[in-house]
Amino acid sequence: MGSDVTLKHIADALGVSAMTVSRALNNRSNVDEETREKVLEKAQSMGYTPNHVAKSLVSSKTYTIGVVIPEITHAFFPEVVRGIEEVTNNSDYQLFLTNTNEQFDREKNAIKTLRSKRVDGLLISSSQTEDDVSYYKSLVDSGTKVVFFDRCIEGIGASTVSVNDRESSLKITEHLINKHGYTKIAHLGGPHVSIGQKRLEGYLEALEKYDLPINDKWIIVGGFQEEAGYDAMEKLLDLPTEEFPEAVVSVNDPSAIGAVKAIEEAGLSIPDDIAIVGFTDDIRAPLLDVPLTTVHQPAYEVGKRAAQKLIRTIERDSETVENIVVPTTLKIRSSCGC
Amino acid sequence: MGSDVTLKHIADALGVSAMTVSRALNNRSNVDEETREKVLEKAQSMGYTPNHVAKSLVSSKTYTIGVVIPEITHAFFPEVVRGIEEVTNNSDYQLFLTNTNEQFDREKNAIKTLRSKRVDGLLISSSQTEDDVSYYKSLVDSGTKVVFFDRCIEGIGASTVSVNDRESSLKITEHLINKHGYTKIAHLGGPHVSIGQKRLEGYLEALEKYDLPINDKWIIVGGFQEEAGYDAMEKLLDLPTEEFPEAVVSVNDPSAIGAVKAIEEAGLSIPDDIAIVGFTDDIRAPLLDVPLTTVHQPAYEVGKRAAQKLIRTIERDSETVENIVVPTTLKIRSSCGC
DNA sequence: TTGTACGCGTTATCAA
DNA sequence: TTGATAACGCGTACAA
Numbered sequence: 001m002g003s004d005v006t007l008k009h010i011a012d013a014l015g016v017s018a019m020t021v022s023r024a025l026n027n028r029s030n031v032d033e034e035t036r037e038k039v040l041e042k043a044q045s046m047g048y049t050p051n052h053v054a055k056s057l058v059s060s061k062t063y064t065i066g067v068v069i070p071e072i073t074h075a076f077f078p079e080v081v082r083g084i085e086e087v088t089n090n091s092d093y094q095l096f097l098t099n100t101n102e103q104f105d106r107e108k109n110a111i112k113t114l115r116s117k118r119v120d121g122l123l124i125s126s127s128q129t130e131d132d133v134s135y136y137k138s139l140v141d142s143g144t145k146v147v148f149f150d151r152c153i154e155g156i157g158a159s160t161v162s163v164n165d166r167e168s169s170l171k172i173t174e175h176l177i178n179k180h181g182y183t184k185i186a187h188l189g190g191p192h193v194s195i196g197q198k199r200l201e202g203y204l205e206a207l208e209k210y211d212l213p214i215n216d217k218w219i220i221v222g223g224f225q226e227e228a229g230y231d232a233m234e235k236l237l238d239l240p241t242e243e244f245p246e247a248v249v250s251v252n253d254p255s256a257i258g259a260v261k262a263i264e265e266a267g268l269s270i271p272d273d274i275a276i277v278g279f280t281d282d283i284r285a286p287l288l289d290v291p292l293t294t295v296h297q298p299a300y301e302v303g304k305r306a307a308q309k310l311i312r313t314i315e316r317d318s319e320t321v322e323n324i325v326v327p328t329t330l331k332i333r334s335s336c337g338c
Numbered sequence: 339m340g341s342d343v344t345l346k347h348i349a350d351a352l353g354v355s356a357m358t359v360s361r362a363l364n365n366r367s368n369v370d371e372e373t374r375e376k377v378l379e380k381a382q383s384m385g386y387t388p389n390h391v392a393k394s395l396v397s398s399k400t401y402t403i404g405v406v407i408p409e410i411t412h413a414f415f416p417e418v419v420r421g422i423e424e425v426t427n428n429s430d431y432q433l434f435l436t437n438t439n440e441q442f443d444r445e446k447n448a449i450k451t452l453r454s455k456r457v458d459g460l461l462i463s464s465s466q467t468e469d470d471v472s473y474y475k476s477l478v479d480s481g482t483k484v485v486f487f488d489r490c491i492e493g494i495g496a497s498t499v500s501v502n503d504r505e506s507s508l509k510i511t512e513h514l515i516n517k518h519g520y521t522k523i524a525h526l527g528g529p530h531v532s533i534g535q536k537r538l539e540g541y542l543e544a545l546e547k548y549d550l551p552i553n554d555k556w557i558i559v560g561g562f563q564e565e566a567g568y569d570a571m572e573k574l575l576d577l578p579t580e581e582f583p584e585a586v587v588s589v590n591d592p593s594a595i596g597a598v599k600a601i602e603e604a605g606l607s608i609p610d611d612i613a614i615v616g617f618t619d620d621i622r623a624p625l626l627d628v629p630l631t632t633v634h635q636p637a638y639e640v641g642k643r644a645a646q647k648l649i650r651t652i653e654r655d656s657e658t659v660e661n662i663v664v665p666t667t668l669k670i671r672s673s674c675g676c
Numbered sequence: 677t678t679g680t681a682c683g684c685g686t687t688a689t690c691a692a
Numbered sequence: 693t694t695g696a697t698a699a700c701g702c703g704t705a706c707a708a
Contacts (some may be wrong), residue, residue, distance in 0.1 A: 054685035097435035287625035392701035
């Protein structure tokens, strides 16, 4: 594709200057109407496609946004992307999508490439599992426009869009306590950063609020994926009878679904032998043998808000840093005992 | 981000020419080792990030691929994207992802923008519903490198990667006939292009092969989404008893899932009152109340093969046009009566 | 080994 | 209203 038609080609064909062609094609006012029509016609017939690469070089603006997500097959994220697209579609931005497969190395690599491509900004859901913000801090400090969503890094000068993780986790745990009277409640957690930490805090807060025992063996630190939930649940299942929990709060639905698998394989039944709740409202949640009680996350809305905030941040230097929180709703099904 | 560090900045800081810096940074052989080290160090300390926009302008190569999919929330496509990424990740290409929401207008728009951005090639799963290939024909004729996947346009000079739609549809329909003895079989079809057409053909071929009646009222032309399946099924449900089908072959799983909803709402039971099979092997298929018998499509593999073919087409002018077919497998569950 | 000149396609700026 | 020139950041080709 090195043989593209350029402004100069059209100009030569018409006996005018490239500048005039540029003006005509960009609807500038200072072009003779007759000239403009000739140009438009010629551009059409020659199959001209404007070269945004050259435009970008001049304007230092690419109309391009890099989207970095940890797990494209986790249904939450495609839905977020749809929300992002609703916004970008109406504002001429294109999306570079990169899926990091939960690997921080791949994430750093992707961000490096995206910066080389001079994206106007980045939407990031972090896959970092360690509590070290220095990488992101220097990214933001370098002037790169970033908005975090879902798995956010707060307090480093970038806006964030997330759900009220702590509160939601508190509420769903409270539901298990209040409504069902469980007292022995375990937690299948994610890594102790970002949403993993907050959801853990919500869980702990609920137990404390009701003076329930907190048992270290009930708090498993795992990951966000199905296998992690499966493995974590296996550890719980190994617990002796007297320590066996009555209910489990999972960090998200994929993890919960993995746990359900482990429970079923152990020949136990939900919610009688053990109740379980998730977080996400995955597309599969209502379809499980025992439909999963969970926290509904408005993924589409998260994507939309994040994209809006980023574009405003890109286009206005005065835009403030915000931590935007979108509300969740409890989705009560039957895995909790209801 | 117009204040980026350039080669010239580094050059000035070091008292050398920009060219020397360029050579050092690109690991060219003809640079003094001492100079190279100084440059590398300075580049690091000044926070230099190479400008791919400028590089692309010079080289007419962007290391960028446009991916056009019709429906990002249909789980098949995220899985395809993962397959694409496995390939692009290892070859330094970035993906522009655009979701057209099954709207051909949006697709044309997206392709136009992607061409302006001078992507090196396009991976397209078409959302067109009309049987007019002229748009794609002129796209390919213009020299744009295109590989179609899943919803392909064949015979216009672009490679395609798809599953053996006709055969698979034939086989799953045969299963209903052979294994279960159904004779009155309906089809909830997609638009009559690409996979819609082929899956319809497979269905018809099966009926003909076994001398079964073909009833126009049993062939509903709909769409690929859940609502389309729901609506189509409602039409079948309105049929008088003597014309009521015993089994339904759906063009894909989302459509089948919509149909299942309609069947359940009508108070009928699957498979006793009516059997149903799909096509895709959606993540939800095994989780339905009556697990869905369907055709498993190797989405990841489709993505991988398509990306490989496109990159080869981009990098070698001599690359031939191929219609690549990846095999499916029947996924027998219980909605067929098994 | 290093530097200079030029071009990639476009637009801002100033002159005609 | 139109055109000439320079610049965006980089790499090729050639010269020193």
